[in-house]
Amino acid sequence: MKNKLNAIATFLRVAEVGSFSEAARQTGMKQSAVSQQITALEEELGVVLLHRTTRVMALTEQGKRYRSQIAPLLNAMHEVESQLRPRQQQWRGRVHMQLPSGLGQIFLPHLLMLQKEHPDLNLTLALDGRLSELVSEGVDVALRLSSEPPDTLAARMLACVETPLFAAPDFASVNSLTELGTLPHVRFSSIAPTAPLRLVSEKETVELAVNTVFRANSSEGLLQALQAGIGVGGMQLPLAAKALQSGGLIRVLPGWRLPDRLLYAVFPDARFIPWRVRRIVQLIETILKNLPGVI
Numbered sequence: 001m002k003n004k005l006n007a008i009a010t011f012l013r014v015a016e017v018g019s020f021s022e023a024a025r026q027t028g029m030k031q032s033a034v035s036q037q038i039t040a041l042e043e044e045l046g047v048v049l050l051h052r053t054t055r056v057m058a059l060t061e062q063g064k065r066y067r068s069q070i071a072p073l074l075n076a077m078h079e080v081e082s083q084l085r086p087r088q089q090q091w092r093g094r095v096h097m098q099l100p101s102g103l104g105q106i107f108l109p110h111l112l113m114l115q116k117e118h119p120d121l122n123l124t125l126a127l128d129g130r131l132s133e134l135v136s137e138g139v140d141v142a143l144r145l146s147s148e149p150p151d152t153l154a155a156r157m158l159a160c161v162e163t164p165l166f167a168a169p170d171f172a173s174v175n176s177l178t179e180l181g182t183l184p185h186v187r188f189s190s191i192a193p194t195a196p197l198r199l200v201s202e203k204e205t206v207e208l209a210v211n212t213v214f215r216a217n218s219s220e221g222l223l224q225a226l227q228a229g230i231g232v233g234g235m236q237l238p239l240a241a242k243a244l245q246s247g248g249l250i251r252v253l254p255g256w257r258l259p260d261r262l263l264y265a266v267f268p269d270a271r272f273i274p275w276r277v278r279r280i281v282q283l284i285e286t287i288l289k290n291l292p293g294v295i
Contacts, residue, residue: 007041008070010034011049015059015067016138068135072269091118095276098126098142102219102239103161103263110287114280121276134268140277143284145236145261154270158285162237162293163258165199166249168229174252177208184213184231186222191215197234199256234258237293260295263288 014023014034024031042049049063059067078093099107104127115123126139134142144150145161167174174180177199185197193215196207214230216222219239226233226240227248234257235249243249265281267273288294 003037004041004044005074007037007044008074010037011041012067012071012074014038014050014057015063015136018057020057064136071135072272075274076272078274091276091279092120093274093276094122094124094140095274095280096124096126096138096140097280098128098130098139100143100145100219100263101127102236103143103145105220106238106291107284107287110283111280114283134266139268140274141281142266144264144266146264147259147261149262150264150266154267155264156267156281157262157264158281159263159288160295161261161263162295163234163261164237164240164254164293165232165252165257166226166235166240166244167232167252168227169247169250171229171232174232177206177253177256180232180253181208181210183211185210186214186216186225186231186233187212188222189215189217198259200259201256205259236261238291241292 010023010027010029013027014020017023017026020034020038021031023029024034027034038050045066047062047066048060049066051058051060097111104125108125108127111123111125115121134140143158149155149157165180172179172183174183187193187197191212193212197210198205198207200206214225216225219236222233222235223239223243225231226235227243232252237244240249244251265284267277
């Protein structure tokens, strides 16, 4: 078929946005032309890529497989072409990033400056800790905090983040693990209220039953709860640094901390990482080097 590459690109756009009409709007094509390209591609391949009804569009199993395998190839072709341009022109195109909400707030000013310096760059940021499906959601790189490597080969460790215990300065003094267990705690809502608190020191690891009184699904929510004197809780040191410096928080039992968190950059396909994505990850690595509590 003629213009097969155009049809493939149209198929990938439809699969990403989940709608023929939206794909048509974004590409400046008529919806009928979008449908014709998809139909021609299906006839060329001899398979149905998309289920269509009047209300719903969904990828078939063949469509999902074709998308996951063809997208990196098309991206690789575009990357080869972009490398022929002057270096400044390589800051062009779309980068969809997923960042942890807390650390993402630290990275955000730097990413906004990058966008301002390179108007042809199109950044899309998702500030949450949700584990997205990178390929199906069109994510180019996701930064994930974990206690162990992600279940994927397309991951690279960027840093180790210290997570001490904090409380407001007027909160009850804590001199031992026994006292810690009697006090109210604030924790992430993804952690079961009855789950024991795991702590590590230089020599040992313990699990402690605690009274969870407040839970939040964001680091900002936990930080405000700690500063309000609601309870004691663990917080990544870079996120608590300003409050610690201003006296809004103090460290609790400095000899103990939650297990360190590992920050990974996860890519949909390690075989192909666009130049602009690599450079953004390098920028984040540079920022991390200047943050307290990051190894």
